[in-house]
Amino acid sequence: MTIRVFLVDDHELFLAGVRSELTGAVEVCGTASEVDIAIELIAERTPDVVLIDVHMPNGGGQRVIREVLREQPEVRFLALSVSDAPDDVIAIIRAGARGYVTKTIGSNELLDAIERVHDGDAVFSPRLAGFVLDAFASGPPANLDPELDQLSPREQQVMRFIARGYTYKEVARELVISVKTVESHASSVFRKLQLSNRHELARWATDRRII
Amino acid sequence: MTIRVFLVDDHELFLAGVRSELTGAVEVCGTASEVDIAIELIAERTPDVVLIDVHMPNGGGQRVIREVLREQPEVRFLALSVSDAPDDVIAIIRAGARGYVTKTIGSNELLDAIERVHDGDAVFSPRLAGFVLDAFASGPPANLDPELDQLSPREQQVMRFIARGYTYKEVARELVISVKTVESHASSVFRKLQLSNRHELARWATDRRII
DNA sequence: GACGGTATCGGTGATGTCCCCGATCCATCC
């Protein structure tokens, strides 16, 4: 099946360019040039991969990533930026992006990067690779945590609420499912992470900057 | 009644000097020249005020303050240091010290500082005062938090355990009291801080770097 | 000596937490 890709960039010309380059190879299921619209549309279209610009008014790519991952942890983000500044890379990876490439990239390489991110790889432009490894050594970026991958998307979602101190009832209301289902997911989370209660989970999550 | 004072400094000569200067005016109930020994002896002797050096091997004065306050929140700490570096002052105050004076101080002024700390005042060497006020403006040092003073020492003690995720039963075992007493203290804490459950308390405490 | 605050302990009861057990539905994999 073709990969469903969503594009976010505040430069509409660039958006159109990328769209025409990608069409045929992947399914471009939507585009947005504003942060708030992007968050809404991604929730609606449920793409596999989101190509996202870093610098945008009203919160930038980071905000989109955080907002979307809270509700849809299974969406993969690939940052696409003109900048190769370390701070930008760190910020966007910490927000939860799975990769970072500069806009100098060619369409073939971009397609390759999209496929690799879709398969779960972390992708970085060659000249960023060395720097990224350094950053990993000092502080591991949140979402590439192998322990998190043990959890199904739904379990991650429930886990984030529990760690924030929501009661099961509140989580059930948020996700529009039954309390018993929340209990099931919570039990799975505890078992998989080898934690014994929600307090340990809260500490676990804050230590890893997941919440 | 005379104030019971404990001295901690890794320079034994200095320790002896201060001891002889203070004896008569206050009761020196013990001294220590190592961090671990200090923690043990303070727990045993329960002094009113601890005079403590900032720079020491194995954790420094900060570690002593944190460890002791966890179990004995009513003990007052007065830092006594050769340094007047802003970083040192910030660190030790954040750890929970009630005052900071340099070793250039005379015995009369030191006695006065001890009495004022014992009475609950915050004491700083004159040339540090301006700097301290600046620090307050940017980030209020943890333990001079007015909200914390609403809580009795016992309540603070219980609060710290609760905020760390201990169950009431575990707190009861730690403090060797009944579960019902822990519940009473917890209820008082919630009422005084206007919080409704332990999760809010945990967030409240971490926001203020109390735990 | 009365009063207020702290520390201690107990009972009752509603609700929340977490475990055990069960079940159905659906997508993917071999």
Next chain:
DNA sequence: GGATGGATCGGGGACATCACCGATACCGTC
């Protein structure tokens, strides 16, 4: 096409949490 695992839901039960009662005792202040 059956096996596997995820997502959904339910019952029952042990225990934890927290509020609202109550009580006694020790302090210090006024």
